[in-house]
Each structure stands twice: as C-alpha cells, then as structure tokens.
Amino acid sequence: MTQETRAFQAEVSRLLEIVAHSLYSEKEIFLRELISNASDACDRLRYAALTEPELAEGEANFSVILIPDKSARTLTVADNGIGMNRGELIENLGTIARSGTAAFVNQLSGDARKDMSLIGQFGVGFYSAFMVAESVEVRSRKAGETQGWRWVSDGKGEFVIEPCPEATRGATIVVHLREGEDDYLEPARLRRIVSTYSDHIGLPIILRDAGKEETINTASALWTRTKSEITQEQYNEFYHHVGHSFDDPDGVRTVNLAHP
Numbered sequence: 001m002t003q004e005t006r007a008f009q010a011e012v013s014r015l016l017e018i019v020a021h022s023l024y025s026e027k028e029i030f031l032r033e034l035i036s037n038a039s040d041a042c043d044r045l046r047y048a049a050l051t052e053p054e055l056a057e058g059e060a061n062f063s064v065i066l067i068p069d070k071s072a073r074t075l076t077v078a079d080n081g082i083g084m085n086r087g088e089l090i091e092n093l094g095t096i097a098r099s100g101t102a103a104f105v106n107q108l109s110g111d112a113r114k115d116m117s118l119i120g121q122f123g124v125g126f127y128s129a130f131m132v133a134e135s136v137e138v139r140s141r142k143a144g145e146t147q148g149w150r151w152v153s154d155g156k157g158e159f160v161i162e163p164c165p166e167a168t169r170g171a172t173i174v175v176h177l178r179e180g181e182d183d184y185l186e187p188a189r190l191r192r193i194v195s196t197y198s199d200h201i202g203l204p205i206i207l208r209d210a211g212k213e214e215t216i217n218t219a220s221a222l223w224t225r226t227k228s229e230i231t232q233e234q235y236n237e238f239y240h241h242v243g244h245s246f247d248d249p250d251g252v253r254t255v256n257l258a259h260p
Contacts, residue, residue, distance in 0.1 A: 002114040002162065002163075003160060003162035004160070004161050004162065005158055005159070005160050006090065006094060006158065006159060006160075006161065007157060007158050008094055008157060008158065008159065009094065009154075012094060012127075013157050015127055016127060016130055016156075019127050019128060019130045019131055019155070020130050020131070020155055020156075027131045027132055027181075028184070028189075028193050028197075029128060029197065030125075030128040030129045030131050030132055030175075030198070031066075031075075031077070031184070031190070031193050031194075031198075032058055032193070032197035033125030033126065033128045033129075033224075034077040034125070034126070034128075034129060034173055034175075035194070035197075035198045035201060035205060035218070036079065036125060036198070036201075037125060037126060038064040038078075038079035038081065038170075038171065039064060039079075039201050039202075040081075041079050041081030041082045041083070041170065041171060041202060042062035042063075042064070042080065042081035042082075042203055043060070043081075044081060045080075045081045045082040045083075045143050045170075046060075046062060048082065048143070048200040049108055050067055052144070054144070055082075055143040055144045056143070057143070057189065059080060059169070059170060060216075062079070062080060062081065062203050063079070063080065063203055063204040063205070063206055064077065064078070064079050064201070064203065064204070064205045064206070065077075065078045065079070065205075065206045065207075066190055066194075066205065066206065066207050066208065066216075067208045067209070068184070068185040068186070068187065068190065068207075068209055068229040069185070070182070070185050072176075073176065073177050073182065073185070074174050074175060074176050074177065075174075075175045075177065075184050075185060075190075076172060076173065076174050076175070077172075077173045077175070078170065078171070078172040078173070078260055079170045079171055079172075080116045080168070080169055080170040081143075081169075081170045081171065082143050082170070083140045083141050083142040083143055083145075083169050083170045084138075084140045084142055084149070084155055084170055084171060085140075085141075085142040085145055085147070085149065086147075086149045086161060088142070089138065089140060089149055089151045090161060092126075092160055093126065093138065093153075093159070108145075115178070126173075127155075129173070129175050130155040130178055132152060132175065132178060132184060133155070133175045133176055133177060133178060133181075133189070134154060134176050134177070134178045134179075135152060135153065135154040135155070135176045136152070136153060136155070136173065136174070136175055136176065137150065137151070137152040137173070137174040138150070138151040138152070138166075138171060138172070138173050139151075139164050139166070139167040139171070139172040139174070140164075140167055140170065140171040141164075141167040141168060141169050141170070142169075143169050143170075147163065148161070148163070148165060148166065148168070149161060149162070149163060149164050149167060150162050150164035150165040150167065160172055172178025178227060187207060187209050190216070191207065194207075194216045194217050195216070198217055198219055199217045200217075200218075201217055204217065205217040
C-alpha cells in the first residue's frame, strides 16, 4: 500500500483550527497530554501482555522518551507501548469515532481559555500539540504486528498515511515546532514541565539529549509515598491525569491516596 492523503472529519478540522489559533497561555500542557497518552499506551500493553506475553516481544521495561533536536527544531515523544496500526491511526487521529471530538465540539463556549480547558476532559489531548507545532508526525507499529505506519499532518484539513518499515513497537510522535516555540527544545524547560505536570507518572520519563539519557521524573505512584512527601501540586496533577481534567479538585487533598 502506498501513500494516501485523507481529509479530517469536519469536527476534527474545527477542533484543529481552534487549537492552532489559540492564545491559551499554558501551551506547555501539550507535553503533559502527549506523555499521558504514552503512559496509557504502555499500561494497555502491560495489561494485554498478562495473557499474551508475546506482545511485549521480550521488552517489558516500559518508558517514555523525550528527544529535543535543536538543529531539526523537533521535539520527539516516544513510547514502547501498545502502538497503532493503519486503521487505528485513521480512526483515533482523523475521525470522531474514538477521539471524543464530537463531544468536545458540542461543549464549545466561544471562550478560548474555557474551550482549551476541555482538551484533556474529552480525550483529544493529542491535538494540543498543534498549539506549538507547524506539523506533527506519528510513526507507530502495533504490538504483535510487523507492519509500521507513518501519519503526518499540518493540521489544516488533511493528513497523510503511509507504510513505515522503520517504525518500532509503540508510537513515536515528532512535533515540528513553529517559529518562536524553540523554548521546548531546552532541557531545563522540559525538566520543569515534567516536574510540574508528569512527575507522578509511574514509569520512567527519559530525557535523551547530547548523547546522554536522564530520568527526569520520580517514576513512583503517589500512593506508594507518605503524605509528607507529596505536594498539593502533585495531588492536583494526579487528579488532572486520572480525571482528564484541567480544573483543580475541590478542597485540600480530598482523596487520600498516600499511606499515613
């Protein structure tokens, strides 16, 4: 099968237009959303491998890898999770079938900040990458399959999908940054974003830069720590992650996850 160009469904196109022209002040949440999706993909494969261990192909050490490339002006977010095949890339990234886009569009208020806050809630976090990207490329191979695929779009109405022999198990998302967004290539900025939004993720988030690898999250679940080790911000971000929400929980530490 050769390269194919397909149109987004109308609801997806509308969503992408909103995202691309948003003046939302916290654009950095795109990275939180991509990391959250990568973590979910690893969890899905971990669960699937309990009954079908061959799906993990002998590689059960799940992680999320961040790769800033200043010369190419790209930020890559890669995981070795469940991955997607051709049909799933089309369904999940190009249509409303499973992305939650229809529900998102139905809730739009016209207030840019409020509308952007719906991204995580309706499961359309992948599209938040277009707040900082001039184009996004996804290379993916589904666990248990041999054929990999490449999906790419500039978010302006169409996407291209084609075979990708070099794709590895999981998903590799390459964000081609817009002019003026190069701050997301700075290791210090990436460390801060991960510390703020994704420190609770229960698998290693690895920064790969200048030939070195560094785990930049604590990679331990909140419920394994004592109360004194957990900040209010970490509670809030855990709430955001499990609830796919951008608002803060009511009250102070309303859910007691930690050991006394």
